[in-house]
Amino acid sequence: MSGQRTARRILGIDPGSVKTGFGVIEVSGSQAIYVASGVIQAGTGAFAARLHTIFTGLTAVIAEHEATESAVEEVFVNRNVQSALKLGQARGAAICACAGGGLAVHEYSARAVKQALVGRGGADKSQVGYMVRATLGLQGTLREDAADALAVALAHTQHDRLDARIASGAAR
């Protein structure tokens, strides 16, 4: 860990009450470099303990990998209200960990993430996973929750670049 890091490190999160995926990338110029990814297993025990595991797990990830900002997928829950409530609680724990670590939290819809990575909002998960591995030059497989977390982190870097192009008048 360097004491004077100035590079941007984005923590992407795919929250869930059983498994929470995370992925950290470093932004260097127009390049995104893979730093770390994984899945926090919150298990199936008491719900409060699961939320605490998500919170403490992400707090540790933020400290270890020196994340400077975070990106979380906006949730579109088409299932029932009880699922939304569970997912909401997991998401609340994850966002608290980011805010507690001083990270700004950016939110992107699943559609925006797919659009950014694959160029098509209706792309399927396997295409997203493929583009995550290709963009970051990763070999082998990635666990799905980790790939989703890296995807939202990558979408955030593209969003930033788009903002910069718009600001400079390069986009029309």
Add this chain to the structure above:
Amino acid sequence: MSGQRTARRILGIDPGSVKTGFGVIEVSGSQAIYVASGVIQAGTGAFAARLHTIFTGLTAVIAEHEATESAVEEVFVNRNVQSALKLGQARGAAICACAGGGLAVHEYSARAVKQALVGRGGADKSQVGYMVRATLGLQGTLREDAADALAVALAHTQHDRLDARIASGAAR
């Protein structure tokens, strides 16, 4: 703050993404004594900041009033999925604060809270507020979110007593 507190202090919480009510009571024998109550205003700004306000606010309440356990109303959301998601996130932040403070988190349905306080699961809010004030010997008015938080804390003490009666064979 005493260094060697052994009394039980229950933190009741009524989580919400705009306002989160809290109430702390101390259990002394069969008596419940009012310690503190209030409302954490999370405001209407960025959602992540609101969740962080709930988390840090409750963390401060737990430390200041030396809560030893917590009780939260189970949510029954009959509205839409987006409301459930928002409320779930607020609840996740609240439960993280409790778990982070080492407090066990107990959950009670709204019906169980009303049953415990008023003797009738279908009681209305004003009756619950009246019984909270009567049980704790409070004068004047209580803000609704604070009253709801104290109500779930009181319901938890009654639940404990019922458990004790069942264990001792006094209940049938």
